[in-house]
């Protein structure tokens with residue numbers, strides 16, 4: 102299973118050019134989901150107007166199928182206030198857009214857990230839209246339309262401060278001991294046993310180290 106830092110590193114490039122409050126909220130989102138045993142990757146962050154135009158052309162004047170109804174300057178991604186995500190397998194090798202997947206086996210779809218965490222952090226979810234549902238999409242628009250953003254209007258300092266207060270409050274979030282122990286049981290104990298069978302002591306040590314990292318992260322004693 103990937104460590105939290107390995108999971109974060111997969112998304113770090115996508116956080117570039119997001120406005121700082123959204124980048125911070127996104128980083129917290131990755132952490133909070135990890136604490137629930139849900140690994141995510143940010144697949145899209147900021148897009149320039151030129152990149153957006155190229156995406157808009159797809160399925161219209163260029164090959165492929167239509168993926169967006171927004172031209173350059175008409176998507177919140179063009180202003181660094183929107184992100185898209187996907188689910189990751191525990192080893193980080195597979196990416197899923199399956200909204201029903203329950204990788205941490207807690208009877209709650211992982212997708213719904215990510216949406217729950219994102220909303221707590223102040224994001225709005227594209228899956229709540231009535232006309233065109235965009236399930237992987239989150240945005241923090243501060244009540245501004247893309248027309249206002251195109252006109253150069255930006256969130257106020259008071260809005261940013263209020264958003265940061267919500268994000269910081271959520272920072273005290275700690276992984277629950279039962280969630281940590283469930284992950285250890287599901288992924289790390291079998292990995293340790295498989296390494297033992299192969300006589301792979303380095304692998305056994307790594308599984309042991311990761312289990313202790315999860316125990317520490319959930320306020321438990323190392324073993």
Ligand SMILES: [Zn+2]
Nearest residue numbers: 183184185238
């Ligand atoms: Zn999006």
